[in-house]
Amino acid sequence: MSATVQTAPAPVIVAIDGPSGTGKSSTSKAVAAALGLSYLDTGAQYRAMTWWMLSNGVEVNDPAAVAAAAGKPVIVSGTDPAAPTITADGADATGPIRTQEVTAAVSAVSAVPEVRARITELQRSIAREAHHGIVVEGRDIGTTVLPDADLKVFLTASPEVRAARRSGELKGKDAADLSVTREALLRRDTADSSRKTSPLKQADDAVEVDTTELTLEQVIECVVTLVEEKQLAT
Numbered sequence: 001m002s003a004t005v006q007t008a009p010a011p012v013i014v015a016i017d018g019p020s021g022t023g024k025s026s027t028s029k030a031v032a033a034a035l036g037l038s039y040l041d042t043g044a045q046y047r048a049m050t051w052w053m054l055s056n057g058v059e060v061n062d063p064a065a066v067a068a069a070a071g072k073p074v075i076v077s078g079t080d081p082a083a084p085t086i087t088a089d090g091a092d093a094t095g096p097i098r099t100q101e102v103t104a105a106v107s108a109v110s111a112v113p114e115v116r117a118r119i120t121e122l123q124r125s126i127a128r129e130a131h132h133g134i135v136v137e138g139r140d141i142g143t144t145v146l147p148d149a150d151l152k153v154f155l156t157a158s159p160e161v162r163a164a165r166r167s168g169e170l171k172g173k174d175a176a177d178l179s180v181t182r183e184a185l186l187r188r189d190t191a192d193s194s195r196k197t198s199p200l201k202q203a204d205d206a207v208e209v210d211t212t213e214l215t216l217e218q219v220i221e222c223v224v225t226l227v228e229e230k231q232l233a234t
């Protein structure tokens, strides 16, 4: 009698990059939940680093001061897509990292090479430890952090649609009008795309998905299909 040996499927690594408001977080969480994978929001890590610096009196527009402090905070990400968490030195950073103050400072902090080196190392170790696979979303995942990812997706959408999505989220909190949100978003795109160290950029082997005319459900379905196709091909 011959025994059939069942081998667990190899962990799948999915990189989802793109500018703000294209749907990276919503899509990545849903895809990870649907496929039983872990989830990592790398933007939350840069935001947590920025929040820690602002809270600890580091001059965020002084790259030398930011570089000197980059090794100090202990940043921990919980990777359950149903309840992702983020802490800095043990303090819950979930709420504070979404303030306008952090959003306005995060591009400057994340452009500093010492910050990127530290957080990139953290991201790679989280991906290595994800035994069932992981969806990692950010700006430089496909190009720099996980260049050997099994699937790379680059989400895009028109600036108008992205601003409308963001401003829909802000209502009742930091209500900013649409044009202010649009300008802030485009400023951040320019800063993130033009920095020297691992700028926001589509990887050569990424699949581009323009979400302008798609519902969130359609984007999720499209990415789930792309992951399943990769899994079947290996």
Ligand SMILES: Nc1ncnc2c1ncn2[C@@H]1O[C@H](COP(=O)(O)OP(=O)(O)O)[C@@H](O)[C@H]1O
Pocket: 018, 019, 020, 021, 022, 023, 024, 025, 026, 027, 165, 166, 169, 211, 214, 215, 216, 217, 219
């Ligand atoms: N395809 C879509 N259609 C409509 N709204 C969307 C779509 N994708 C995302 N959203 C909404 O837009 C907002 C920003 O999405 P999010 O996933 O945070 O984007 P990102 O992580 O790229 O900044 C959220 O409120 C989300 O629900």
Ligand SMILES: Nc1ccn([C@H]2C[C@H](O)[C@@H](COP(=O)(O)OP(=O)(O)O)O2)c(=O)n1
Pocket: 019, 020, 021, 025, 042, 043, 044, 046, 047, 106, 107, 110, 111, 137, 138, 139, 140, 141, 188, 192
């Ligand atoms: N892999 C990453 C992820 C984010 N960043 C930086 C640049 C982004 O403007 C900020 C915030 O990222 P986040 O994904 O939270 O931003 P949005 O949700 O798209 O507004 O962090 C980065 O430099 N590299």
